[in-house]
Amino acid sequence: MNIVGIDLGTTNSLISVFTDDGPELIPNALGDFLTPSAVGLSGKGQVLVGQAAKDRLVTHPQLTQSRFKRYMGTNWGQKLGRKHYRAEDLSALVLGSLKADAEAHLGAPVERAIISVPAYFNDVQRKATMAAGQIAGLKVERLINEPTAAALAYGLNDKDGESTFLVVDLGGGTFDVSILEMFDGVMEVRASAGDAFLGGEDFTDVVTKHFAEKLDVNLDKFSAKKAAMLRDLADQAKAKLSSEHEVSFKFIDDKSNEQTLSLTRNKFEELTEGLLKKLRHPIQRAVMDAGLRAENIDQVVLVGGATRMPVVRSLIARMFKTFPVHNINPDHVIAMGAAVQAGLVSRHSALDDIVMTDVCPFTLGTEVAIEIARGQHENGHFQPIIERNTVIPVSRSVRNATIHKGQTQLNLRIFQGEAPRVNNNVFLGQVNVSIPKNNKEHEAVDIRFTYDVSGVLEVLVEVLSTKEVSRLVIEGNPGALTKSEIDARFKELDKLKVHPRDETVNVAFTARLAKAYENHLGDTRAEIQHMITVFEAVLARQNKHEITETREEIEPHLKAFEDRSIF
Ligand code: ADP
Ligand code: MG
DSSP states (O other): OEEEEEEEOOSSEEEEEEETTTEOOOOOOOOOOOOOOOEOOOSSSEEEEEEEHHHHHHHHHHGGEOOOOGGTTTSSSEEEEEEEEHHHHHHHHHHHHHHHHHHHTTTTEEEEEEEEETTTOOHHHHOOOOOHHHHHOEEEEEEEEEEHHHHHHHHHGTTTTHHHHEEEEOOOOEEEEEEEETTEEHHHHHHHHEEETTTTHHHHHHHHEEEEEEHHHTTTTHHHHHHHHHHHHHHHHHHHHOOEEEEEEEOOOTOOOOEEEEEHHHHHHTEEEEEEEHHHHHHHHHHTTTTTTGGOOOOEEEEEEGGGGHHHHHHHHHHHHSOOOOOOTTTTHHHHHHHHHHHTTTOOOGTOOOOOOESSSOEEEEEEEEEEEEEEEEEEEEEEEEOOOOOESHHHHEEEOOSSSOOEEEEEEEEESSSSSSGGGGGEEEEEEOOOSSSSSSOEEEEEEOOTTSEEEEEEEEETTTTTEEEEEEEEEETTSHHHHHHHHHHHGGGOOOGGSSSSSHHHHHHHHHHHHOOOOOOHHHHHHHHEEEEEHHHHHHHHHHHHHHHHHHHHHHHHHHHHOOO
């Protein structure tokens, strides 16, 4: 049974499959790999998807919808004819069309898919994407972050290598940046950042405005049809400028006068300076979040049609002093990676030695009260437990105390997001815990979050004095797994549910440090004390990768001290 990979883009969508020859794109009925993410109604009320709908954006803007991906998971909706469509309904129509193309091409039914989403999609947007798949009759096996898919497409080319990738994806409406590490066939995402409202379309908008100024027309007063035509022209001008230094077009204005519009690459660069500035920030943040510097990046991978613009390429080349790799077409990379993921899910034998790890794209935590004055607490603060960009699966715990002595109930609210106040984050669920009445002391609870690659979060709350544990399972994608499948997964993750401080290797290492401290005096002792402080701080952060690295860094120094111990 085929599992397909789908790049459900803002502007264009693609479908692919993993074959014995590796990932392969599937052409649509018109023979193109790119299907515009556009939906429209024909005069007869027939639903049109793809190029046909896109072409009618100009002639029938009222009957056509595009760029709806950015409204996934919101209440946004549009009427087409008599029917009301939400973003997921429109996406479902695009998915349905891709599914039909794949079935025609493969000569077999297609029922299972991997769909890519921007790394910064929150839980609600991810659910909406799953829902779109379901409406289209697809069982969505897994969502894959777009940049992860891109790296996976490239990782396969160089699977014995060891390198750090920066993936820069500038599509039509979204911008995603990720840092990934490939080591011994394991691909690990170290950081991701982005801007959900920045893309190639914004460059087109700038050119459209510029043309309108040249024509001396007010775009808002222009007829919808003429405005769409002008925008279409601006889009062509932008794309042509990626390979030419100057472009010019004829345009028939509202009063049927023929006008010539031209644009040079230099002028284009000047017009888009503001947008280029906005591209820098997420790139810098991703590099910083990964704890790296520009010079640590080995390969820069460009994804998305808009990275074809020479201005974007040179910005990145300047930032990283290296030329981006682009042996895979930037429009195809994500779909190719989604196919690789599909191959992994269906356990294709060609992929035996590739392991994927993923990161949690957002921070998960609980609501806590903060003491603002003696005895006075303020609710509504966010306490992160699993931080954004933590490699998953992961399990982290924190110890909290009740606010009041004698309190018998704790209502713990769980959130996802990056804001310091929970109101600005996404509410995921609540655990109600009974606390034994204790008028003398505050009761302590351990809150453990375990997050699995399938997007399931398990919350365990243990009241220390009674040892009673309450459990809540929050599914990123309700219904995708059965209850017993979820339980089985979390059983497997039990080994993660140990504080690194209590893991044998770390217990032993801490003991060696303590012994070395005992055996030395003076400056050496101070140095060992420093190692202990560093290692304890790293343990407290509970990041396995960092702990192993730190242990390996300290090891030779500790060994040297042990060898010169005086007894
Ligand atoms: P998405 O992932 O959002 O569907 P794509 O990766 O397909 O987007 O990129 C679409 C964007 O790339 C559009 O804004 C389009 O105008 C732009 N684009 C495509 N080809 C070129 C080109 N040659 N030069 C500049 N921009 C281009
Ligand atoms: Mg894309």
